[in-house]
Amino acid sequence: MKIKNSIKWAGVASALLLASTAGAYEQIDVTNGGTISGKISFKGALPANPALVITKDKETCGTGVTADYYLGSGGGIQNVVVAIESIDKGKKFKKRAIIPFDNKKCMFVPHVVTAVKGQKLGINNSDPVLHNTHLYSGKKLKTMYNIALPLMNKVIKKPLRKLGPVVVKCDAHEWMLGYVYVSKHPYSTVTANNGSFSIGDVPAGNYKVKIWHEKLGEVSQDVTVAAGGTAKLNYSFSK
């Protein structure tokens, strides 16, 4: 069994090496990079957040909780992912970074977060009840991980190996919902409560930028970044 495993690993490693060179992101020093910034807003009043039905662990999860799908102020929408669709070389990022993701009062905090493929999601349980954090990826929402978190404040680190929006749920508390948006590169961010965002150190060029919200959908916008300049990107969702 052990011998077979090592042979397998050798084969896998060489396959991975080959795979990693194709279409990979190259980390370089970006000098005089530009910025993409702007505001993602919503035409009219934001849709109302539905009430969540808390079916268990009410002492911890509370009652009368509303969902966090539509958050924002001043016309802006929070938790919208703004990410460059594809870019071959750009700024460096911390490969070993651990993106915090917490189960707190039976909600995922943060609700939406971005990461680079290969970085680890640090899943934590701040509640005294059992959560199992169940991650799904791909179009068919295939299970990526299903990790039990019986103990409080013990962070479990799992590498994010699939691209795109990763849906995070909890089997034990079916209303819990969160997202990790994974890109090949670090040029992605999440809008603040007023809808504003900023992506810096972008090499000059023309890019397609993806704007993604869990309920409002996904759009693509073209942006041209000049060296040292700021490209404005505003977009308004309408329901």
Place this chain on the structure above:
Amino acid sequence: MNKQKSFLQSLSVAVALTMVAGSSSGVIAAEKKAKAKTAPLAITVSPYKGRPKENAKNIAAGKRIYDNACIYCHGTTGKGDGPVAFYLSRDTAPRPRDLTSGIFKFRSTGSGELPMDEDIFRTITRGVKGYMPGFQGLSVSDRWKVVYYVKSFNPDFKGGEFETIKMVGGPVQSNGVSINKGYKVYQKFKCWECHGGGGLGNGKKAPDLKDDWGFPLPPRDLSRLSSFKNGTAPEDMYRTIMAGFDGGAMPSYADFFEGEEKNVWHLINYIRSLSE
């Protein structure tokens, strides 16, 4: 004439009752048999003897066997939509596995990982209690050919990373001390929240649990050892706890037992004690 009738009537009822009693004792006998076998692979020959090469010819041979033995449940394209699939747990899980999904329940690999070839071989050999027959009627070589064909349903099997779960240590003697330690683990790791205090599958989280396809899939009643689908041996339970059941709600506990694998064996002893 009437006396004869009533005698024969009561005789047939007696026969009926004996039959029913006999069938339930057959279940008890099966449980005893299951306990006696502690080897993870409950077959009499080594799985590697007669293992053919994984090549196109054997995959084609595996397809021929699959088309005669497996399509009724797993479907011609492996999606788990065969003509018989609907009747198995009509509105509840489990349906026959969608072999194209890459989500497999019985593995010795990490959460979210594909199974190893040996895991698929084991499942084909043993079946899944209550739902899938065990195919010990197929030769070892034939079963491997089917394994290779099954792998061809999902391209991720090629050059995939396999984070395997190492079996650290082995079953420990089941005595009061071990069972007590296992009980403490059961409490600390909150198994009872789903499986319930006595392991009856009636924990507070139990009612809404669903599988990845949206079908209700309640937690196992741990007091019925013979119904464990991954197998009844301690090694089988080790895999369940550490790898979790992908496609279902049972998560992997591998991260929490890292460095303390002995506790898994104590936990297993405790769980096995629930069915005595």
Place this chain on the structure above:
Amino acid sequence: MLHYREDIKSTVVKFLAALFLLTAFAAVNVKDASAVPAFARKYEMSCNVCHTRQPRLNAYGQRFMENGYQLPGTADGGSKEKYLFGGETNGVTLDDISNFMALRLRADVQQGSLRSRSGAPTEMNVTEDPDIVFPRTVNIFFAGAAAKDISFFFEMEYDTQDPAESAVAFERSMLMFDNMFGAQNGTLKIGQFDPSSLYSFPTHRQMLNPVKPIAETNEFPPAIGRIPVLPLAFASKMFGLSTGARNAGTTASDPDTLKEGFAILPFEPYLFNAPVQKGVSLHGRIAGNKLLYQVGLVQNNTAETVSKTRWDTYAMLRYDWLGEFSNFQVSGFYYNAPKAAMPTLNMGGTLRYANSAVDWNRYGLAARWQAKSWDIYGTVIVDQIDEPDYSGKTAMMGGASTWEKNAMGISLEADYLLDDKWLLGVRYDQMSSGGLLRGNTGAANWDRDLAQDAAFLGLIAKYYPSPNIGLYARYHHNLKTSVKLPTVLGGDENPATNLTSMVTVGVDMAF
């Protein structure tokens, strides 16, 4: 007999009590999905792997039966592990007895309505069955594979209500040599079995206990108190035929001179679709997985004056298509029974036979479509006999009789599985009868055709507290209006229209 009405209430209570106790007992013991009939016990699977609802088979169950009770696609010798001698490859296996023995208990309450019940109530005229006995029928099965590709099936049936003569009888009993020409090809069956078991609408595996006929077939024409409620397509459909001649000139009521010879009931399943026939059959698959063939011989007796052994021959072809959560099959058969029936006329108490026995040919087409909750199956069966030969006979001796050579029956059933426990069904049966129309076309008292068509609509509800126990209620309604028998035969209601409706409530359990 006359005060049976008062007894009904108490017997209903007794019946329900017995039923409740047995169901409760069984339900308690059937906790585990695998603790049910033999094959499920052996392979540790639930009933639903092979059955849609017991006893109907799904595609997997059909293949299991076709493969000699070995898992489809394998030649597993029926047993997973237990070998007596010979080891794993060549061994003879004997499982625990519970892995190849099963029990089936059936009982029902029958209440029918007749249009006419002439004379004093006799056993022939009784349609209600107030004797609620549980169980009414007990079947014990022994089935499985003894070694690789050698299978067996033995069934004993005991009918508690049958008069003393038929106590325990061997029903189906056969030996099978499977896959002789290779995988899924060349399975030989020898013994006593249903020729139609591989047909898309098999005789066996009806959802409901048979409601048997009450008839005196020693008399001619037979005195029919109640026709059976069974798929009409299976029936013989011919009036005026018997299984053999008696000594010419004998009166039907003189027992000393009676030889063998019984009236063939027009409404009872016959030939290819008769429940238990002695013979041989060979089946296998050709053209890939999709086409199933079956050829066979059935041993019987001719209906000639001096009866000889006759060999019926048949051939069946079935096409299967497997799809997503569904499967569809269509099959056709041809069955030939040489010299199988003797046209028989009762002329004022004396039996008049044709000059020779007639050959009987049967053709059938059936289809079945199972998709998720639906299971729809039906068959059309056509029967043809030779023109009865009364040439050279006077009108009094049958020379003036008219016969219909052709007959056809249609049976259609649609079952809907409402959920895990409930099944609802609708059944339609129709029979265009053949055989004897008029005994003497010239005579004034032969004023109507004897052979009359029949049509029934049935509604079924079946409840399964657990997969191996079925409780059902069914209602069958006669769609035909009243037709009388010819005046010469009494002018009473024709048996085809005499039963206006039938209600039965019953239970069917297997262990």
